[in-house]
Amino acid sequence: MQRSVIETAASLLETGVCTRVLGWKTGEFFYDVTPAVFTSAEEVRKDMVFTPFCGANLSKYLIAESRKEGKIAVFLKPCDTFSFVQLQKEHRICRENVYAVGVQCPGMSDPDALKALGLKGLTGCVQEGDTLRVDTLYGEKAVPLADALSLRCRGCKSKRLHDCDAIIGTQGKDLQTSRFAQVEALEAMTAEERFAFWRKELSKCIRCNACRNVCPACSCETCVFDNPDSGVQNKAAASSFEENLFHIIRAFHVAGRCTDCGECTRVCPQHIPLHLLNRKLIKDMNTLYGVYQAGADFETKPPMLAFTLEDPEASIITQGRNGQ
Amino acid sequence: MQVNETFTPTIVAFCCNWCSYAGADLSGTNRLQYPANVKIIRIPCSCRLNPMFILRAFQRGADGVILCGCHPGDCHYTTGNYYARRRMTLLFSLLDFLGIERERTRVEWVSAAEGAKFAATMNDFTETITRLGPNRRLEDLRCKEV
Numbered sequence: 102m103q104r105s106v107i108e109t110a111a112s113l114l115e116t117g118v119c120t121r122v123l124g125w126k127t128g129e130f131f132y133d134v135t136p137a138v139f140t141s142a143e144e145v146r147k148d149m150v151f152t153p154f155c156g157a158n159l160s161k162y163l164i165a166e167s168r169k170e171g172k173i174a175v176f177l178k179p180c181d182t183f184s185f186v187q188l189q190k191e192h193r194i195c196r197e198n199v200y201a202v203g204v205q206c207p208g209m210s211d212p213d214a215l216k217a218l219g220l221k222g223l224t225g226c227v228q229e230g231d232t233l234r235v236d237t238l239y240g241e242k243a244v245p246l247a248d249a250l251s252l253r254c255r256g257c258k259s260k261r262l263h264d265c266d267a268i269i270g271t272q273g274k275d276l277q278t279s280r281f282a283q284v285e286a287l288e289a290m291t292a293e294e295r296f297a298f299w300r301k302e303l304s305k306c307i308r309c310n311a312c313r314n315v316c317p318a319c320s321c322e323t324c325v326f327d328n329p330d331s332g333v334q335n336k337a338a339a340s341s342f343e344e345n346l347f348h349i350i351r352a353f354h355v356a357g358r359c360t361d362c363g364e365c366t367r368v369c370p371q372h373i374p375l376h377l378l379n380r381k382l383i384k385d386m387n388t389l390y391g392v393y394q395a396g397a398d399f400e401t402k403p404p405m406l407a408f409t410l411e412d413p414e415a416s417i418i419t420q421g422r423n424g425q
Numbered sequence: 426m427q428v429n430e431t432f433t434p435t436i437v438a439f440c441c442n443w444c445s446y447a448g449a450d451l452s453g454t455n456r457l458q459y460p461a462n463v464k465i466i467r468i469p470c471s472c473r474l475n476p477m478f479i480l481r482a483f484q485r486g487a488d489g490v491i492l493c494g495c496h497p498g499d500c501h502y503t504t505g506n507y508y509a510r511r512r513m514t515l516l517f518s519l520l521d522f523l524g525i526e527r528e529r530t531r532v533e534w535v536s537a538a539e540g541a542k543f544a545a546t547m548n549d550f551t552e553t554i555t556r557l558g559p560n561r562r563l564e565d566l567r568c569k570e571v
Contacts, residue, residue: 284522287522288522292521292524292526292527293524294524295522295523295524296523296524296525296562297524298524299523299524300524325477332481332484333484339567340565340566340567342483342484342563342564342565343565345480345523345525345563346477346480346484349476349480349516349519349520349523350476350477350480352519353476353515353516353519356515378519378522381518381519381522382515382518382519385514385515385518385519386515389514389515390511404511405508405511405512405515408504408507408508408510408511409507410497410498410507412507412510412511412514413514414510414514414532415510415513415514415517415531415532416531416532417514418514418517418518418521418527419521419527419528
């Protein structure tokens with residue numbers, strides 16, 4: 102897979118289809134993969150990678166990159182293509198300046214998941230089918246891919262590549278997975294337990310704003326949280342209210358536009374399962390206003406920009422759980 | 426420490442200019458009683474209510490927040506309250522998911538002719554909040570009076 106990604110990128114540059122390529126390269130460690138723009142085939146052959154750690158969703162970078170001169174080629178995994186379509190739907194990407202290459206994805210691994218399995222001194226990693234062959238300082242180990250997957254990839258919603266000019270690998274299908282299982286488990290708890298759960302998670306927040314900066318749906322030029330006159334400190338651990346406010350409002354602002362790509366959880370340095378907030382909103386919108394998947398097509402109207410005369414009243418939320 | 430007998434909640438009522446604010450006015454001219462700790466904030470339409478306003482009200486010391494707007498179908502701007510209904514349903518569900526008492530927030534449709542309903546709603550909501558006690562799960566201690 103890595104070889105065909107690199108060869109495709111190099112030939113796109115050599116044949117002049119595009120002038121730049123947006124892909125991934127390794128950082129300090131092999132599992133530290135960062136997005137990068139390549140301008141020559143030599144650079145691509147030297148630095149570009151496609152490993153089980155290429156989790157970064159490149160579609161958000163296209164907002165800025167597609168406005169620059171010349172065409173840019175971009176490599177998108179299935180869940181990234183949802184964001185790609187959603188951003189086009191919001192008129193944020195100049196599609197004519199983008200050559201989109203879809204890459205089929207087996208699910209991205211998480212270095213922390215590997216460390217949690219007791220692997221230390223990671224030096225390299227190759228994915229072969231359903232296993233991950235991990236090189237460590239203490240020898241080679243084989244790990245089932247399912248155990249190494251990042252949180253958001255357990256319960257992948259779709260392997261379908263949307264709106265791509267070329268595809269590497271095969272076109273996939275929408276999957277029926279229990280991605281709402283954790284949300285349902287939380288819903289089954291009492292309000293006290295839920296509050297304790299979220300207090301424990303959200304109090305870890307250091308307000309680094311990584312979730313906001315990486316989110317393809319959070320693409321406002323000026324963010325409400327950057328307002329110095331907002332009356333909140335926008336600082337870490339100022340008060341429990343700050344964390345609640347930030348995460349409630351952030352989840353709410355992307356409601357109906359969130360494609361559930363899970364980037365917020367991937368980048369969180371404190372490992373807060375932020376995708377659960379978005380999944381809760383998606384689940385609610387699906388049950389209350391009909392099934393909707395942001396970024397799955399160009400036509401359907403997002404639920405928060407529509408209404409019907411028969412919508413349930415807000416009191417529906419407390420009905421049915423009065424027994425608690 | 427405050428005990429429940431002496432606890433008087435602070436309640437913020439966001440009222441739409443065209444129906445509920447006029448409804449509040451009518452309940453006043455009709456000399457109907459509703460608790461004085463209900464602070465009414467007039468907004469141009471129920472869909473003007475940014476979810477941030479609700480959280481901000483809690484931050485600044487509110488114990489309950491209620492949104493009153495025109496009945497569905499009666500909106501001065503035709504469709505505003507339909508959008509408000511979807512937004513508030515979703516927001517309240519998220520608050521509930523985070524374990525913050527959902528009963529502290531409410532949406533009620535009150536028309537300009539329903540002065541009695543306005544007073545009854547406010548009495549009922551104040552009673553609910555008094556029973557729930559002071560807001561603890563969305564409070565900002567920096568904004569509390571010592």
